[in-house]
Amino acid sequence: MRKIENVICPVCGSLCDDITVYVEDNRVVEVENTCAVGRAKFLNYGLHRKPKPLIRKNGELKEASIEEAVRRSAEILTESKYPILYGWSSTSCEAIRVGLELAEEVGGIIDNTSTVCHGPSILSIQDVGIPSCTLGQLRHRADLVIYWGSDPYSAHPRHIERYTVFSEGRFQKSGWRSFIRRLSGKLVKKRLSRVAELILRRKLTFPEEKYALPPYFISEEERKLVVVDVRKTRTAEVADYFLQVKPNTDYEVLQALRMLVNDQDLEVDEVAGIPVRTLEDLADLMISCDFGILFFGVGLTMSKGKLRNVDAALSLVRDLNKRTKFLIMPMRGHYNVTGANVVFTWQTGYPYAVDFSLGYPRYNPGETSVVDILRRGECDAGLVVASDPVSNFPASAAKTLVDNPLIVIDPDVTPTSMMADVVFPSAYIGIEAEGTAYRMDHVPLRLKKVVEPPPNCLPDQEILARILREVRRIRRG
Amino acid sequence: MGILISPKRLFDVPVHARCITPDTFSTLSLSEILNLEVHEGNRKRKLKELFEVSTGPYTSPEGFTIWMKGDFSKVRYIGYGMSTGKIVLEGVAGMHLGEEMKGGFIQVYGDAGSWVGSMMQGGRIEVFGDVGDYTGAAYRGSGRGMRGGEIIVHGNALNETGCYMRGGLIKVYGSVGQFTGMHMHGGTIMVGGETEGRDGAEMTKGKIVILGRVPSLLPTFKIEAIKPRVKVGEERVEGPFYMFTGDLAENGEGKLYVSKNNNPHLKEFEKYLSPVKVK
Numbered sequence: 001m002r003k004i005e006n007v008i009c010p011v012c013g014s015l016c017d018d019i020t021v022y023v024e025d026n027r028v029v030e031v032e033n034t035c036a037v038g039r040a041k042f043l044n045y046g047l048h049r050k051p052k053p054l055i056r057k058n059g060e061l062k063e064a065s066i067e068e069a070v071r072r073s074a075e076i077l078t079e080s081k082y083p084i085l086y087g088w089s090s091t092s093c094e095a096i097r098v099g100l101e102l103a104e105e106v107g108g109i110i111d112n113t114s115t116v117c118h119g120p121s122i123l124s125i126q127d128v129g130i131p132s133c134t135l136g137q138l139r140h141r142a143d144l145v146i147y148w149g150s151d152p153y154s155a156h157p158r159h160i161e162r163y164t165v166f167s168e169g170r171f172q173k174s175g176w177r178s179f180i181r182r183l184s185g186k187l188v189k190k191r192l193s194r195v196a197e198l199i200l201r202r203k204l205t206f207p208e209e210k211y212a213l214p215p216y217f218i219s220e221e222e223r224k225l226v227v228v229d230v231r232k233t234r235t236a237e238v239a240d241y242f243l244q245v246k247p248n249t250d251y252e253v254l255q256a257l258r259m260l261v262n263d264q265d266l267e268v269d270e271v272a273g274i275p276v277r278t279l280e281d282l283a284d285l286m287i288s289c290d291f292g293i294l295f296f297g298v299g300l301t302m303s304k305g306k307l308r309n310v311d312a313a314l315s316l317v318r319d320l321n322k323r324t325k326f327l328i329m330p331m332r333g334h335y336n337v338t339g340a341n342v343v344f345t346w347q348t349g350y351p352y353a354v355d356f357s358l359g360y361p362r363y364n365p366g367e368t369s370v371v372d373i374l375r376r377g378e379c380d381a382g383l384v385v386a387s388d389p390v391s392n393f394p395a396s397a398a399k400t401l402v403d404n405p406l407i408v409i410d411p412d413v414t415p416t417s418m419m420a421d422v423v424f425p426s427a428y429i430g431i432e433a434e435g436t437a438y439r440m441d442h443v444p445l446r447l448k449k450v451v452e453p454p455p456n457c458l459p460d461q462e463i464l465a466r467i468l469r470e471v472r473r474i475r476r477g
Numbered sequence: 478m479g480i481l482i483s484p485k486r487l488f489d490v491p492v493h494a495r496c497i498t499p500d501t502f503s504t505l506s507l508s509e510i511l512n513l514e515v516h517e518g519n520r521k522r523k524l525k526e527l528f529e530v531s532t533g534p535y536t537s538p539e540g541f542t543i544w545m546k547g548d549f550s551k552v553r554y555i556g557y558g559m560s561t562g563k564i565v566l567e568g569v570a571g572m573h574l575g576e577e578m579k580g581g582f583i584q585v586y587g588d589a590g591s592w593v594g595s596m597m598q599g600g601r602i603e604v605f606g607d608v609g610d611y612t613g614a615a616y617r618g619s620g621r622g623m624r625g626g627e628i629i630v631h632g633n634a635l636n637e638t639g640c641y642m643r644g645g646l647i648k649v650y651g652s653v654g655q656f657t658g659m660h661m662h663g664g665t666i667m668v669g670g671e672t673e674g675r676d677g678a679e680m681t682k683g684k685i686v687i688l689g690r691v692p693s694l695l696p697t698f699k700i701e702a703i704k705p706r707v708k709v710g711e712e713r714v715e716g717p718f719y720m721f722t723g724d725l726a727e728n729g730e731g732k733l734y735v736s737k738n739n740n741p742h743l744k745e746f747e748k749y750l751s752p753v754k755v756k
Contacts, residue, residue, distance in 0.1 A: 081518030082490035107519025126618040127660075251675060256696045258726040267749055271696045308656055308678060315679075315726070357519040358493060364617055366591060366610065367553075367572055378490050378551070380518075 001029065008447050009038040010090070010430030013332035013440035014135075014156045014163070026451050028431070035157035045428050048413045052456045054423040061423065066456065066466070073383070073422050074470035076405040080381035082357060083108035084401075086370045087387030087409075089334035092435020092447065095460035096336075096343040099385060102468045104356045105475070109379070111370040112340035113333075113387055114352045117298050119365055120307035121330045122341065122351050127307075128314040133293075133327050134441045135162075140169035142327075144289035146226045148313065149250065149299020150331040153234035159331075160235070164293070165225040172291075175223035179238055226285070228253075229299060243282065246273050248304035254312035257283055261319045292326040298333070332440040335430070339438035374400040383407045385460055386426075388414040409463050424463050427453035435459070479535030479542035480510065482528050488551040490518035491571070492527060495554040499562025499581060503541040507532055539563035539582045550590065556583050559600070572609070575602045578626065588632070597645070599626045607632035610654070613647050614640035623647070623664065627710070636673075639666045642683065646710045658685045661731060667709045671739075679724045680731035686714060690739045698723035698733060700746040707734045719743055 007019040021042060022030040031042045053069035054061040064072075077083055085103045088096050089112050096112075103110035114122060138145075145164045152159040160166050165175040193204050227239040228250075236242040245253050249272030256271040260283035266276050286292060294317055300309045313328060320326035332338050341351040348354045350363035353370070366372055370389075373379050374397035382401050390398045391414065401416075408420040417423045427433040432453035438444050453459070458466075480502050493516040496502075502510055511525040524530060535542040541562035549555065550569040560579040565586075572590035575583045578597040585602075591609030594602045596616060608630050613623035614637060622641035633651035640659045652670030661680035668676075671689035678695060686707055698721040706715050718734040735743060 081520055123617065127620075251678070252696055255678070255724070255726045259697055262726070262728075264725055266696055267699055267746070268696050305655070305675070308659065308675075311679070312726075319726075357491070358516055359519075380490060 004448065004450050006448075007450060008430060008437070008445050009034055009042075010335045010428070010437065010447055011035075011038045011041055012156045012335055013338060014159050015335055015437060015439040015445050016158050016162060017445060021450050023450055028451060037157060042431065045431055046411060046454075049411055049454075049457065050413065050423070050425045051454065053425065054420075056421040061418075061420075066424075066458070066463075069422050069424060070463070070466045070470050073407045073424075073467045074474055076381050076407060076421070077102070077106045077108070077383065077467070078471055078474050080106065080108070080379075080405070082373075082379050083381040083383065084370050084373060084379045085110040085383045085385070086112070086389060087385035088112040088340040089114070089337035090386040090429075091336065091460045092429045092433070092437065093336065093339045093343045093444075094435055095385070095429070095464055096340055097347065098461055098464040098468060100344065100347045100354075102383075102464055102471065103354070104361075105468060105471050107357050107359065108383075109353070109355050109357065109368055109370065109373060110344070111353045111368075112337065112344065114337055114341060115365070115369045115371060116302075116392065117333055117337070118301055118330045119352055119369065120301040121296070121310045123307040123365060124310040124314055128311055128318065130314060131317055131321060131327050132329050132441070134443055135439065138293050138327075139163050139167045140171050141291045142169075142223065142293045143172055144224050144226070144285065144292040146228065146286075146292065146294045147235055147239075147331075148228040148294060148296045149230075149301075149303070150295055150297020151229065151233040151235050152295070152331065153238070155297070155333065156331060160225075160238070164295075165223050165238075173222050175225060175240070178222045178240070182240075224285070224289075226282070241282075241285075243274065243278070249273070250300055250303060250309045251305040251312050253279070254309065254316050257286075258312065258316045258319050261287060261316065261323065286320055286326070287323045289324060289326075292320065292324065294326070294328045295331050296328070297331040301330075329441060336437040338440055338442055339436065339444070342438050342442065342444075371397050374398075379404060381405045381407075383409070384416055384420070385409045385464070386411075388412075388416045390414070390416040390419055409460055411457065425457050426463055427457045427459045429459065432457070433459035433461075435461070479533055479544060480507075481531050481533045481535065481544045481546070483545065483547040484528055484549065484552070485526075487548060488517065488527070490551070492517050492552045493554060494524075494552050495557040496524070497543065497545075497552075497555050497564075498557060498559040499541040499543055499564065500559050502543060503562060535565075537563045537565075537582075550588075553590075556581070559583075569606075570604075574604075575600070578602070591635070593630075594623060594626065594628045596622060596624070597626045597628075598624045601627045601629070603629045603631075605631045607651065608634045608649075610635040610637055611640055612638045612649075613642055613645065614638075620660070620662075633670065638668075639664065639685075642666070648709070652689065657687075658683065658731070661685070665709055667714070676735075677721075677723060677731055677733045679727050679729070680733075681724070681727050681729040682731055684709075684732045684734070686718070686734045688714070688736050688739065691735055691743075694721065694733075694735070694743065694746075695724065697726045699725060700749050702750065703737060703747075704734065719746060721746075 002023045020032040052063045055064040168174040225239045227236040228243045252272045317328040348361040353365045353368045355362040355368035402419040406420040407422040408417040409424040429435040430447035496513040513524045545566040552571045554573045556575040558577045563582045570589040578600045580600045583602045585604045588606035615622035624644045628647045630649045634649045634653045636654035637656045642664045644664045648667045650669035655673040655675045657676045661683040665684045667686045674692045717737040721733040
């Protein structure tokens with residue numbers, strides 16, 4: 001059994017880099033330090049992967065050689081007047097770079113999955129700007145952590161433990177002690193009330209004030225965690241304070257907070273159902289911290305208002321920086337979605353939704369973003385890399401995608417790959433192939449290769465390079 | 478003297494035709510116009526391959542006239558940067574109609590796509606149907622939207638009408654989506670119908686007049702007065718109107734006029750108005 005240390009987990013945007021992997025007979029047999037999601041990927045990857053590329057013939061997917069699949073893909077892309085190239089967030093930066101070259105060569109639209117997650121954040125960041133930092137800095141200094149519209153306990157399971165509230169920083173104590181104290185306090189209260197109930201022989205009810213900051217910040221030295229969400233998530237359960245907002249009212253709440261941070265009075269008594277007094281308490285907490293961080297998730301970017309919610313959040317942090325040090329960071333989902341934005345920007349100038357159809361890169365989300373193009377039925381071929389749009393796009397968009405010729409490069413069998421015309425089973429980046437990925441704070445990390453891929457499963461980069469060579473050969477005649 | 482254009486077939490991919498402007502056409506002969514370059518998806522085409530083009534006796538007081546008939550819903554950048562003349566479109570117009578327009582007149586007897594008159598500086602656009610999002614807005618990442626001219630929409634508009642607007646006039650006689658006048662720095666927007674809310678978000682200057690119902694106002698607006706009428710461009714619109722200022726989160730001085738009669742739920746704001754002194 002071979003032990004490989006400091007392996008990077010290719011699942012979420014946290015890119016935990018302390019994983020230990022045990023390999024026996026070219027198979028991962030045990031992992032340490034991962035969350036449940038990472039463990040499941042390392043131990044069960046490739047269970048359903050097809051051994052060879054597939055090409056649809058007479059309505060059925062038949063096995064074919066790599067050369068044949070590459071030729072068919074190149075034909076589809078060169079014949080197309082408006083192809084889309086989508087995915088890119090779960091593959092390496094090297095593959096994305098080749099993908100961009102391919103998009104330019106075939107005059108297509110290239111878009112990554114930020115179009116359905118943090119695309120609006122990017123638009124607002126371009127409008128307002130972003131004061132951000134690395135996760136290492138937060139770990140050592142942040143004393144107030146706010147998660148707005150994101151649930152790291154479910155989506156980035158080790159984020160709180162490694163980078164924020166429950167991590168022990170050099171200059172900032174971890175918040176786990178106050179969490180334990182709060183938990184035991186709750187337990188004691190429950191037991192005492194039970195004893196009282198037994199003595200008094202009647203049921204006791206304690207009125208719970210819905211919106212009030214907890215009176216106990218016993219240790220001012222410890223980090224505080226505030227969660228703002230539409231429902232009580234698992235993260236909210238460990239938070240020092242949880243503010244429940246009505247769905248689709250984040251914009252109003254953020255704007256009201258901005259006014260309070262700027263020492264202005266609100267004329268209303270409550271904002272979106274939240275008493276202004278509660279918001280004043282929260283604004284006080286934000287101003288009085290030494291080093292605050294606001295993490296926002298898809299709850300902000302994909303609810304009503306979209307980019308303008310993020311606009312308000314970024315402006316709030318800008319206003320807070322007049323009073324104290326405050327930073328903001330989007331909670332990126334896929335492990336290399338930040339890398340996709342970085343490579344897109346480095347190559348074309350734009351982070352996503354890039355249109356090469358005129359020969360030069362153009363960018364106008366809404367016009368050149370993949371979901372909108374598909375919903376208007378404008379594309380006539382598609383290439384999907386490491387993504388599953390058929391499962392999560394609107395039905396009308398998915399219909400256009402599968403009605404036209406579709407190429408899928410994905411190690412997994414997904415609804416998209418089952419409806420494709422050409423399927424390349426590829427190697428898993430970070431397990432069977434090396435590659436670079438960017439963590440959510442824009443820190444590039446080198447993913448390791450721990451096992452050998454099966455013989456017919458090439459890395460995404462290699463498959464794309466072969467398609468690109470074939471496209472160029474066809475173009476030159 | 479003018480030009481008549483109609484599409485030869487229904488397009489399935491976007492057609493980029495920045496050349497369809499009176500400025501370009503008026504200086505060229507018909508044969509030169511026929512050979513102008515347009516893009517159909519990623520293919521370069523000549524105008525004559527996609528469109529039926531002929532000359533005709535179309536005149537208007539604005540000067541050189543282009544008469545367009547048919548479905549142009551996939552044709553983008555019609556009247557891009559035009560400064561003179563007139564375009565009359567009977568049918569559906571695509572995105573970016575009259576972008577960066579400086580003068581002249583575009584009339585659409587049908588619907589138009591998003592980004593109608595974005596970043597326009599002068600001239601007039603009149604759409605008799607509905608329009609999409611970002612009417613009179615700015616290009617992505619730019620803070621300079623519409624700076625002059627006039628956009629009149631007789632149907633409905635979608636979200637972020639007049640985003641980053643700095644001057645000029647937008648009139649929508651139907652209803653609009655949310656974030657009307659987002660980041661507005663100047664100019665006037667009038668909405669005849671109802672809105673989806675968040676009107677004037679983060680505006681710093683300018684004027685928004687809403688004659689229909691608003692579901693709610695942003696908490697960052699402050700009531701100033703009740704006005705009997707308000708001026709929109711050259712005309713006076715009879716009220717009464719609640720006058721709000723904002724967006725206070727941006728220290729804004731924008732004016733938001735909301736019809737009093739159509740918004741009885743805003744009556745609670747009246748308590749914040751200072752009492753009138755009786756002599």
